[in-house]
Structure formats: structure tokens, C-alpha cells
Amino acid sequence: MKKIEPILDVKNLYTRFYTESGVVEALDGVNFDVGYGEPVGIVGESGCGKTVTSHSVLRILPKNGRILQPPSEIYYKGVNLLDLTDEQMRHVRGKEAAMIFQDPMTSLNPIFKISDQMIEVIQLHRKVNKNEARDIAIEMMEAVGIPDSAERIDNYPHQFSGGMRQRILIARALALQPSLLIADEPTTALDVTIQAQVLEIIKEMQKQFGLALMLITHNLGVVAEITKRVHIFYGGRVVESGPTEEIFVNPFHPYTKALFDSIPSLEQDKTRLATIPGTVPQLINPPQGCRFHPRCKYATEICRRARPPDMWVTETRRVQCHHWEELDLTIDKEKVKEVRKTAVSVEGV
Amino acid sequence: MRSFEEYEVIDTDLFSAWDPNKFPILETKNLKKWFPVAEQSLLYSKTVNFIKAVDGVNLFLNKGETLGLVGESGCGKSTTSKTIIKLEEPTEGSVYFKGIDMFQPMTRVEELAIKRQIQMVFQDPYASLNPRRMVLDIIKEPFDIHFADMPYEEKEARVLEILSKVGLEDYHALRYPHEFSGGQRQRIGIARALAMNPEVILLDEPVSALDVSVQAQILNLLHDLQIDFKLTYMFIAHDLSVIKHVSDRVAVMYLGKIMEMAPTGELFRNTAHPYTIALLSAIPRPDPRIKMDRIILEGDPPSPINTPSGCPFHPRCWKAKEVCSQKQPPLEEVKPNHYVSCWFPEI
Incomplete structure (x- = not known):
């Protein structure tokens, strides 16, 4: 079997947090990869380093967090992300690798309209004018199943339910046509019937856009349903993958x-x-x-x-x-x- | 150590009329809890609407069983349990404990005697324990309230005994809540509920804040305690696999109403209500080989302020006909012990 080059290849990732009570060895030599267009699950209990992994990949760790270098290497499409400047990294985030977070209630700014928040992101990464950006936004919102997108885009976040907000976040992430989508517990805050709707959309979008998906979750049911391959995390290490x-x-x-x-x-x-x-x-x-x-x-x-x-x-x-x-x-x-x-x-x- | 009865001021005549073989230990009849929504201005505040959190709930618990209460967030599960332990006054309807209407006027002594027998374990083990009090004081508090004349040494001995029952050590009694992990805190919460030797414990999402490996420990502990103390549980959860695991009977709630109530096996095998069918099909199974035809419901649950007319589920139901939007279906016994509130149940 010929090995296909992965889109994301994490090698020997060591992440440390320096706190008042000591050094937290959050990630301790993590190796895993995600193939092109492949849905991959990252599974583990709380505190096992799932979220730190995604934050390390996108380099959005808090100030007291350090990725030890050497030996850590994070190859994205063959480029080591840890060698990039902050400016270059900003183009990777969003445009190349987009992320959706666990809590749809806090990931949107409550005082701006959805349209403002979507258009800002789209214009930042794609060379389009405001009207075109708006059209892209509406199109994406329709794709994730938000009824009356053309009108509802001018609503504020509080006018949407949790499931709808998570759809908006998916739409915003996909509007930039990323190759890799990192979803950090995307359905944990949702009810089962709404979870089923959102999972269906993620599955559909993943297939439609040929996305590589890194799905972080503690829910084994969700993993079984969506992913082809899985990495099991425990105590900051990958104990098993396959x-x-x-x-x-x-x-x-x-x-x-x-x-x-x-x-x-x-x-x-x-x-x-x-x-x-x-x-x-x-x-x-x-x-x-x-x-x-x-x-x-x-x-x-x-x-x-x-x-x-x-x-x-x-x-x-x-x-x-x-x-x-x-x-x-x-x-x-x-x-x-x-x-x-x-x-x-x-x-x- | 003297027994609890010796400290009880009143004699147990209060429950003499109750026959455990004939009547449920706890029963709610048309229980309603509406919260007013007020329109406020500088000069006045007037009630313009109601949040119908609990809207006519009929359920019962038989002695020694576990009733699972399941539903999505905002369906009124927690409000139901809070009303049962008298943390909320019902808008309408009543709760009967051993045949006694809990909301009828009664003396303080009688009220305490009833409250002693119904205890509650809360969802969030981080918020339900006072961070400034030692575990000893947290568990001792019920004794201070109910058995004020009990000597201090005896209270302390009883606290230590309860701690050992829930799998904690003596030295834990002198620690503060922040020194414990989530699972251990939930054990403290359970110990506090056990302190008064209750008959009924309401468990409000007791494991949903815990990791799976710890969740299993707590579920097993609850199971052991139920056998040791002959407890009756009402187990509230949104996770159907947990509900299936712990319950003898299951009640499914939607928008403040009971949709279906049946013995666990019956409910999962011969599901009758469309909402329950959709709910069951929505759970992702932790087995990649199971491929299911999923029923995906349209839209979100409606807000409990503007509840739909008729059956609350009809706007999302694929079987809905005209009658569903006009008349609320009653909770009827379609098969022995299988109650459904639907005009077109699957039987």
C-alpha cells in the first residue's frame, strides 16, 4: 500500500505551560497525522491534551504556553508551521486551516451583526469587495441550512439558537475555502436532536468540499459516526491510533x-x-x-x-x-x- | 448510636394511611410551574406572559425503582424536580408523597419530616458545594437542621460513616471542596443527600459534568447505594444511554409535558411516540458498524413562552395531522404500564 502524504503531520509535539504551581507537561511527544480530505478523530477525556493540540497546531496558545523546539515539528502541506513568522501564520489560520470551537454562545461577538462578523473574515482573507463578501456569506449560510439567510444575516447572535449559531460558525469557517477544518467539540453544547442536525451538516460539508477534518471530541458515538481514523489521547500522549x-x-x-x-x-x-x-x-x-x-x-x-x-x-x-x-x-x-x-x-x- | 426514630419528634402516624404495595411513593398530579415574564418600566412592572416550564406533568415513582426522566435542555426536567422538593411553589397541581399532599398547609415539624425523606443531588459538583466550608460541615448541616439536639460527637460519627459509604476516607472530612476532583465532589454531594436516611433521591444530571471513566464509577456507586439503602431514584439526564443503563422505567419530557412513560425495555423496543423515536435515532452509537436510518427533526424546540397549540411536538412531527394542532393529546395507558401522549402512537 502506497502511503499518501498527509496534509497535517505532527511530529514529537511537546507543549508546556509555565504556571505558578509548576510546569504543566500538557503535550509530551505527540505524533499524529491527518490525510488530505480525511475525517480524523481526536478522542480523550478532559485534560488529556486534545484542545492544546489544536491550539498548538494553529499557534494560538496563551502567553504562558510554549511549544518546545526542537524536537516539535508541525508539517502542514509540507511546511513546518513552527518556522513561519506571525504574519505568515495569520494567512494559514482561517484561509488554510479553519477552526470551530466548542461553545457557539461565546464564539460570536454579541454586539455585531452576523453579516459584519462574516464579511470581516471573508474580506480579510479573500480579495473581494463588501457586496461580493456578503453574497458569499449568504451562500454559505444557505449551504449549512439556515432558512431565509438573506434576511437573517443582518440579525444579531442572540437572535439565533445554539444549533443555528454553530451552523453560522461552520459557514464562516468554510467561507474561506480551507483545506483543513479543526472542530473542537462542535456538538458538546447541543441537544441530541440538534447534534444530529449539526453532525449531518459537518458530514455533508466534509464530503462536498473534500475537507480534511480534525474532529476533537470525548463522545465516542460522534467519532464512530464521522471519522475514518482515530487517535486516542491520554495524559498528553497519543496512546493508540488507527x-x-x-x-x-x-x-x-x-x-x-x-x-x-x-x-x-x-x-x-x-x-x-x-x-x-x-x-x-x-x-x-x-x-x-x-x-x-x-x-x-x-x-x-x-x-x-x-x-x-x-x-x-x-x-x-x-x-x-x-x-x-x-x-x-x-x-x-x-x-x-x-x-x-x-x-x-x-x-x- | 441511637436510631433516627428516637430523634424524630413526631410519631410516624403521618404516613400511616399509605400502603407501599398499592400506591406510588411519589406522585405528581397535573403539576404546573409557570414563571411570569414581566414588562418593566420605571413606574410599573406588569406580567405580560408566562414561561411554561412545567405544564401539566403527571408522573409517579414506585418504591425501590429508578425512574429516568429524559429530555432536551429547557424541557422542564430540573424545574419538575425542584418543585417536587419544594424549592419552587407550583402554579397548579400538586405533589403527593406517600399519599400526603406536600403543598397543603402543615406544621414545620411535619414539613421537616417529609423533606427529610426526599433529597436531591445536583448537576454541577463545582457549584453545589460551599467552597468555604469543610466537607464535615457540609454533610453535618442537615443534622444541625433536623436533629438539633443530637450530640456533636454523634453527628461527627454519622458523617464519617456516610463518607465511608460513598467511598471517601475519614481524613477527607477535614478538607475543602476545591481539594477534590469532580468525581469525588459528586460523592460528597451524594453523601449529603444520604445523611438524612431518605427514601427518595432526586438525581439531577448527576454524571453529566464528569468524564466517562469517572461517570462509570459514580453510576456503580449509585447502584450499590440503592440496594444498600433501598432507595427510590428519580434520575434526570439528557444522555439516553445513561438513562437506559440506570432506569427501571423511563419518562420522556418535551416542552414541559410528559410525552411517553414506560418500562425501560418496552420504551426502547416498542417506542410509541414520534418524539421518542426521533430522539432515539439521533444518538450517535459508539460502534462504527452500526449504520442507521436517522430521523432528523427540523428546527429547534419551540420556546416555552409561546408554546404551540395542541400537541407541543406537532410543528416538528412528521405524523402531524390537523387534530394535533388543535387538541392536546392526553397521557393515556396504551398498553399495561405504557403511557403515551399522542393522537397517532405507533402501537
Whole structure:
């Protein structure tokens, strides 16, 4: 299989925050990539470094955050973003890589009309006059399914609901025709029926524009639905990456398996949930060796001592664990069959 | 240690008429809570409209079961629970606890006796604990209110006992809330609710602020406590997979009304109300092999100020006919124990 050059290739990303209580090792040697036109998921619990990763890629970290250089490298279309000047970086943000944020309530300025906020962004990056920019804005708003876009564009953010605002943010991000869309928990603040609408739009837009999508979320359902490949984050490191279908059926890393087991499933009946003991590690003083070892039931001496290497275990899958070969974590066949059966009956509804 | 009954001032005659085998432990009848919307000017303020947060809710809890209450934000789940524990006065309708109307005039002693038995755990473990008080004081407060004459040593001993029940250690009692993680704080919130040895606990989104791995710990803890203390839960959540996991029966709420109420298995297998069907199909499944035909609802839920006439769901419903916009369908028992409020249910 020929390897296609990825649009975004993050290598050895180390991000540190310098705070009064100490140095936060937010990202600790993160390696991952996103292919051209490929929807990729970044999954993990709060504080695992998902959002820091996206902020590092776009270089929008707060003042006390530093990307260690060397060894960090972030290649976007073959160019190392960390070598660019601030001026050059500004052209990358928005025009090349656009971002939508978690909270649609705070990402729009409440005292400006939607039209002002859309036109400003479009004119900043594209050589068009105000009327043309407005037309582009209306066209994009129609594309994401906002009724009466031509009139509603002159409304203020508070006149839209949460789901509508998230659509506007998607429209604004896509108006610049970026190649990469970074979506940071785009549906977390929304209700399920609205989430379904927004996910549908993201899926459609991704296909229509051939976007590379970096979808950051903690919701495993959303990941399963949209992405082709997934990177699982834990404690500032990527513990496992690979095709979504394979990882969901056959996880190699004990954390991935434990994470899947701890979510209550719609397909199973009331039983006790498997839990992961303890809590997410503090990254000011992270555990030595493998960062998951204090919560891992398979941990041995080497896990406490040495950081597991990033290993390619198949063509497409990578895992960071000393013992992945000895463990048989495959979700048992019976359960898979059961899930399939219920899936069919759900479809029948 | 003396038992709670010895401290109880009144005798338990209050609930003598109640038979647990015949009647639900908690029941709401046509419960309504409308908040006035006022138009204010310099000189006057007049009520121009109402936010119909809860608009005629009929539900009941049987002793020892878990009722899951599910719905989207703004549908009135939290207001319902706040009215049940008397944090809000209902606009209309009433709440019956063990057959007693909670909003009838009663003495302070009787009121405390009822309130002791219904406790609540709140959603946000960061906002529901006073940051300036030690855990010991937070959990001891109910004892100070309800059992003022209990000796200090006994209160302290009881607090430590409760802490161990929720998986915390003795030394945690002398710490402040900010020293705990989200999951541990939720344990403190649960300990506080358990302090009065209640029969019913209302859980208002108790796990939605937590990470999945911690969420599982709390769900298991709640399950164990329910068995140990023979508790009755009303579990409010917006996450249907959590609801399915914990509940014996599920009630689905939309715009201040109950749309469907049925035993969990029945509700998920033989879904009758179009809204419930759409809600179930909207959940993204954590399994890439499941491909579903999704029903995507148009638009947003209407505002509770200008509720649609007739069935509140009719503007977004694909089965809506003329009658739906004219008359509100009653909550009817279409099958044993399966209640639906719809003119054209799927049966």
C-alpha cells in the first residue's frame, strides 16, 4: 500500500505551560497525522491534551504556553508551521486551516451583526469587495441550512439558537475555502436532536468540499459516526491510533479498551459498568513511565520505569504500550454479534 | 448510636394511611410551574406572559425503582424536580408523597419530616458545594437542621460513616471542596443527600459534568447505594444511554409535558411516540458498524413562552395531522404500564 502524504503531520509535539504551581507537561511527544480530505478523530477525556493540540497546531496558545523546539515539528502541506513568522501564520489560520470551537454562545461577538462578523473574515482573507463578501456569506449560510439567510444575516447572535449559531460558525469557517477544518467539540453544547442536525451538516460539508477534518471530541458515538481514523489521547500522549472500525472492534491499548467498557451502551441491558480506578493524571506532576500505569490492571515494573515507544504494529495502527502483544483485549465475538443483531432491529424502526 | 426514630419528634402516624404495595411513593398530579415574564418600566412592572416550564406533568415513582426522566435542555426536567422538593411553589397541581399532599398547609415539624425523606443531588459538583466550608460541615448541616439536639460527637460519627459509604476516607472530612476532583465532589454531594436516611433521591444530571471513566464509577456507586439503602431514584439526564443503563422505567419530557412513560425495555423496543423515536435515532452509537436510518427533526424546540397549540411536538412531527394542532393529546395507558401522549402512537 502506497502511503499518501498527509496534509497535517505532527511530529514529537511537546507543549508546556509555565504556571505558578509548576510546569504543566500538557503535550509530551505527540505524533499524529491527518490525510488530505480525511475525517480524523481526536478522542480523550478532559485534560488529556486534545484542545492544546489544536491550539498548538494553529499557534494560538496563551502567553504562558510554549511549544518546545526542537524536537516539535508541525508539517502542514509540507511546511513546518513552527518556522513561519506571525504574519505568515495569520494567512494559514482561517484561509488554510479553519477552526470551530466548542461553545457557539461565546464564539460570536454579541454586539455585531452576523453579516459584519462574516464579511470581516471573508474580506480579510479573500480579495473581494463588501457586496461580493456578503453574497458569499449568504451562500454559505444557505449551504449549512439556515432558512431565509438573506434576511437573517443582518440579525444579531442572540437572535439565533445554539444549533443555528454553530451552523453560522461552520459557514464562516468554510467561507474561506480551507483545506483543513479543526472542530473542537462542535456538538458538546447541543441537544441530541440538534447534534444530529449539526453532525449531518459537518458530514455533508466534509464530503462536498473534500475537507480534511480534525474532529476533537470525548463522545465516542460522534467519532464512530464521522471519522475514518482515530487517535486516542491520554495524559498528553497519543496512546493508540488507527482506522476507527478496527480500533472500536479490536483495541490494542488497555486504556482504549477500558474507555469503551465504561460507557453505558444502548445495546446492552442493565449491568454493572467496568470502571477505570482513580482519576485522570495531573500533568503538573505526571506519572513516570507510561502515564496510564497507575490505573492499568496490566501494569508491570517496566511500565512504571520506562515510557513505552510509539510502535507501528500493523500497516495502519500504532500503539504506545509495553504489553500490547501479550494482551488479548478483543471485544468478544458474542458481543459483536449481539450488537449487529440489535443494529438491524433498530434500522427496522 | 441511637436510631433516627428516637430523634424524630413526631410519631410516624403521618404516613400511616399509605400502603407501599398499592400506591406510588411519589406522585405528581397535573403539576404546573409557570414563571411570569414581566414588562418593566420605571413606574410599573406588569406580567405580560408566562414561561411554561412545567405544564401539566403527571408522573409517579414506585418504591425501590429508578425512574429516568429524559429530555432536551429547557424541557422542564430540573424545574419538575425542584418543585417536587419544594424549592419552587407550583402554579397548579400538586405533589403527593406517600399519599400526603406536600403543598397543603402543615406544621414545620411535619414539613421537616417529609423533606427529610426526599433529597436531591445536583448537576454541577463545582457549584453545589460551599467552597468555604469543610466537607464535615457540609454533610453535618442537615443534622444541625433536623436533629438539633443530637450530640456533636454523634453527628461527627454519622458523617464519617456516610463518607465511608460513598467511598471517601475519614481524613477527607477535614478538607475543602476545591481539594477534590469532580468525581469525588459528586460523592460528597451524594453523601449529603444520604445523611438524612431518605427514601427518595432526586438525581439531577448527576454524571453529566464528569468524564466517562469517572461517570462509570459514580453510576456503580449509585447502584450499590440503592440496594444498600433501598432507595427510590428519580434520575434526570439528557444522555439516553445513561438513562437506559440506570432506569427501571423511563419518562420522556418535551416542552414541559410528559410525552411517553414506560418500562425501560418496552420504551426502547416498542417506542410509541414520534418524539421518542426521533430522539432515539439521533444518538450517535459508539460502534462504527452500526449504520442507521436517522430521523432528523427540523428546527429547534419551540420556546416555552409561546408554546404551540395542541400537541407541543406537532410543528416538528412528521405524523402531524390537523387534530394535533388543535387538541392536546392526553397521557393515556396504551398498553399495561405504557403511557403515551399522542393522537397517532405507533402501537
